[in-house]
Amino acid sequence: MTIERPYVSPRMGVLFDVIGPFVTWASRPDVRSASGPGIANFMFGNPHDLAPQVYVDALIRGSTPTSADHFAYKMNETEATGIVAASLAERFGLPFDAEDVFLTNGNFSGLSICLHAVTGSGDEVVYVSPPWFFYETLILESGSTPVRVPADQESWDLDLDAIAAAVGPRTAAIIINSPNNPTGRIYPRETIEALARILAEAGERNGRPIYLLSDEAYNRIVYDGREYPTPVASYPWSFYIYTYAKTHLAPGLRFGYVAVPPTMPGREDLRGPLLLAQVARGWAFPVAPLQHAIGDLDRIGIDLDRLQRRRDLLVPALRDQGYDVVEPEGTFYVIVRSPIPDDQAFFDVLVGHDVYVLPGSVFEMPGWFRLSVTASDDMCERSVPAFAKAIAEVRS
Ligand SMILES: Cc1ncc(COP(=O)(O)O)c(C=O)c1O
Known part of the structure; x- marks a missing residue:
């Protein structure tokens, strides 16, 4: 035939x-x-x-071999994860552990790794609409069911009543993106704290945590000197998900990380599953030059x-x-x-x-x-x- x-x-x-x-x-x-x-x-x-030029120079330095293993297979290299943990501690006053940092190819893969590690078939994952285009796709691809919750149509803040109504016994996670693409809204601290209470109560009812996937792609792009409250500081069951794509205005160089905060209960138990998700997603680690350059790159802003x-x-x-x-x-x-x-x-x-x-x-x-x-x-x-x-x- x-x-x-x-x-x-x-x-x-x-x-x-x-x-x-x-x-x-x-x-x-x-x-x-x-x-x-x-x-x-x-x-x-x-x-x-x-x-x-400062960005180009950092990449050239990262691409210039200084030892035989410069271009060897890379995973979450200790020097790079240490730099990220120190940078986060300085910025948010939270003592992140380098072992809880997972280097990624940007937030596409950061979100995907988290979804694969902590959600699965039969689970629901809540996302806020209007969303970044690919949330629904990434949720479906990880085997869970997306649950769409509209933002408040006047203020573009989270609609907490709608979220509370959408969170049920099958809810495994919620994706929150602040500052928000597309609305440009930064969710105020009070909104985030109220959300944290809703999620904590629902998690207790369900007998399992509801994870907050905090997509912080734009957290260094904040106008008028505004304060940026990270949800990760208000809710312990959070993943801090970051990409350098926006800060460097270089989305073609795929680079970011997921960090599990020190406040997450039993966070050591997530190290294996997150690493496994990185491997199983097709060796989803950043290429060697980026890992070598991270000390310089992390300091460069927009x-x-x-x-x-x-x-x-x-x-x-x-x-x-x-x-x-x-x-x-x-x-x-x-x-x-x-x-x-x-x-x-x-x-x-x-x-x-x-x-x-x-x-x-x-x-x-x-x-x-x-x-x-x-x-x-x-x-x-x-x-x-x-x-x-x-x-x-x-x-x-
Ligand atoms: C809110 C949001 N999340 C995630 C991403 C994906 O980031 P990256 O291209 O670094 O994977 C983007 C990119 O546009 C975004 O706007």
Whole structure:
């Protein structure tokens, strides 16, 4: 018998239903090649300026062998995990143990490792909507069932009543992302403490902890000198999940970590499962040069003033033009209500003016769109009259 078609795992069909439309949209040639003179590209948190020399120099140092085993297989190398633990202790005043640090290829793999280590078939994992695009996919792929809970639609804070109602006997974990992509909201300390009480009580009822997966991708991108309260300080059953992708504005260099806080009861028991999840996810450890460079890389921050200047240019300019804009407290992102209900149609109108944004229907916010202030200064300035023309066009 001649076999004429490839065999594809049925699992892919399930994942396609969830993330397929987004991946298809993001792979469209016109979306992928939205660059060139005159184009203002606000779609993703990608760099549009050259990386700073201090970053390049750190990578060169990390790539230069100093011993025969420089490029040997790497796991959670002691020197690197020690640097992370010391950095976290300094920042949050919590004495993290280097043995509780698990180096990752960014928060995609950090979230996946945690989900694989502590949740499974029959479990539910709560996430807040609008979410980062891939939560549902990662939850499903780990074998659990995603439970979607909308954020408060006015303040974009957590809706604690809705979370309390969604947490049940099968809840194994909740994913919290602050500062939040896409809304830019930093959840206040009181909200986090109230959430911690809800989770602790439900965990006691269930006879097993409900883990909080704290996706802190943007915790160093906070505006107006605001305080950033990490959920990990308020709730002991938390995983601190961090990626350098945003701080370095280099998402193509996959690098981050998961840290289990010293307050987690019995945290030693999680070391084996987390390590195993890293191996089983396909040797999900960062490449050797990044591990060698971590001392330098951990100290490099982003030019926050520049990002804030762009936010402060765009938010009032778009409001003056009649757009409904949410001013972010952190992250790269500004969410804007589309002046017509069909955000995909407004995307097309903006493309007609050489401006590319992310339509809200791809991140559970139909009727909105998202801008990333990682667009260059020039793109931001050029886009202002283009936004004015686009809103005038749909209003006429
Ligand atoms: C909230 C959030 N979590 C996780 C990620 C994934 O991070 P990384 O690309 O470093 O894996 C992103 C990236 O956009 C994000 O915005």
